[in-house]
Amino acid sequence: MAPVDIAHGRPHLWRMTKPPLRILLAAPRGFCAGVVRAIDIVERALALYGAPVYVRHEIVHNKFVVDDLKAKGAIFVDELDEIPPGDRPVVFSAHGVPKSVPEAATARHMFQLDATCPLVTKVHMEAQRHHAEGCEIILIGHQNHPEVIGTMGQLPPGAVRLIETVADADSIAVKDPEKLAYVTQTTLSVDDTKDVIAALQRRFPGIKGPYKEDICYATTNRQEAVKEIAGRIELLLVVGAPNSSNSKRLVEVGLRHGTPRSLLVQRASELDWPSLQGLSTLGITAGASAPELLVNEIIDAFRAHYEVTVETVTLREENVTFKLPRELREAPAPL
Ligand code: SF4
Numbered sequence: 001m002a003p004v005d006i007a008h009g010r011p012h013l014w015r016m017t018k019p020p021l022r023i024l025l026a027a028p029r030g031f032c033a034g035v036v037r038a039i040d041i042v043e044r045a046l047a048l049y050g051a052p053v054y055v056r057h058e059i060v061h062n063k064f065v066v067d068d069l070k071a072k073g074a075i076f077v078d079e080l081d082e083i084p085p086g087d088r089p090v091v092f093s094a095h096g097v098p099k100s101v102p103e104a105a106t107a108r109h110m111f112q113l114d115a116t117c118p119l120v121t122k123v124h125m126e127a128q129r130h131h132a133e134g135c136e137i138i139l140i141g142h143q144n145h146p147e148v149i150g151t152m153g154q155l156p157p158g159a160v161r162l163i164e165t166v167a168d169a170d171s172i173a174v175k176d177p178e179k180l181a182y183v184t185q186t187t188l189s190v191d192d193t194k195d196v197i198a199a200l201q202r203r204f205p206g207i208k209g210p211y212k213e214d215i216c217y218a219t220t221n222r223q224e225a226v227k228e229i230a231g232r233i234e235l236l237l238v239v240g241a242p243n244s245s246n247s248k249r250l251v252e253v254g255l256r257h258g259t260p261r262s263l264l265v266q267r268a269s270e271l272d273w274p275s276l277q278g279l280s281t282l283g284i285t286a287g288a289s290a291p292e293l294l295v296n297e298i299i300d301a302f303r304a305h306y307e308v309t310v311e312t313v314t315l316r317e318e319n320v321t322f323k324l325p326r327e328l329r330e331a332p333a334p335l
Helices: 031-048 063-072 100-107 118-132 146-152 166-171 189-201 217-230 245-256 292-303 326-331
Strands: 020-027 053-056 074-076 089-092 110-116 136-140 160-163 180-183 235-239 263-264 283-284 307-314
Touching: 020 217, 020 292, 031 053, 031 110, 031 118, 031 136, 063 074, 074 189, 100 110, 118 136, 118 146, 118 180, 136 146, 136 189, 146 160, 166 189, 180 189, 189 217, 217 235, 217 245, 217 283, 217 307, 235 245, 235 292, 245 263, 245 283, 263 283, 283 292, 292 307
Parallel strands: 020 283, 020 307, 053 074, 053 089, 089 110, 136 160, 136 180, 235 263, 235 283
Antiparallel strands: none
16 A cells, blocks of 8 residues: 555655666667668558558568558568569568569569668679689578578579588588689678688688678677677667577677677567666667667666666767669659
């Protein structure tokens, strides 16, 4: 029962003192230029052509983003054959698609909009260049990730070999060590990938690589920003989805660089408060497909339990933007 203020005969409102919590907010975090562009493509297609707009696979790996686009009229499908005949646009996700997908869409005269991130397309083009030069290609990446499926699908079956670890690099048998090249997924751990590349280079000194590394600026910056705060926090929360490669890597980077606990969280409603008591310093970052709104939602949830102060730790500014596909740039602005 609430204590009673004797003098006035009404419940006394205790001024509960909440414990202080310092939140270090890593920057850069959250949306990258490829994700912004992919979401813009779906939204602009909806504005220009009306609903529905079909999207093959999650446009980016974030349920909140996908649900928001669904509410605006996007329909997400796993494969093109789920889309009925007609003139509706179909958007390919930011992770890229095997060549067979646009080929099938063209055969069906579909109106295609490609939201593949230009930095993924760069990897596709490298793989094609190495293949044209007669090289066998080793792709460093995670099996079954849509980006890996898309990159392998740029070339005929068998042309690209997937490896994930240093042990794989140490054991892979190649056709001709003098005709060998590697490419990587864009969202890998920078540190792990260096080790895998070093192992390949030890075994195959002539192996060709990218002119500029394949792990993208956004992945690199978010990992480096976590390293900046990792040794100063008791817990790192990474706002992101369980199927988001770059978000999962941020959890690992935190643990490896001095954070005792590191967790992936999608929404504030998932926070397990009994395990979040007694904190004094918390780090927060967000994967490249997580909207800032979800970061703010989580900070607000902590305000209910702690007296929060937020300090942004900025590693570097980002100012990368990517153009929309020509079809959308040249279309008249929606009314
Ligand atoms: Fe492009 Fe990198 Fe963003 Fe992936 S994480 S969409 S490669 S900028």
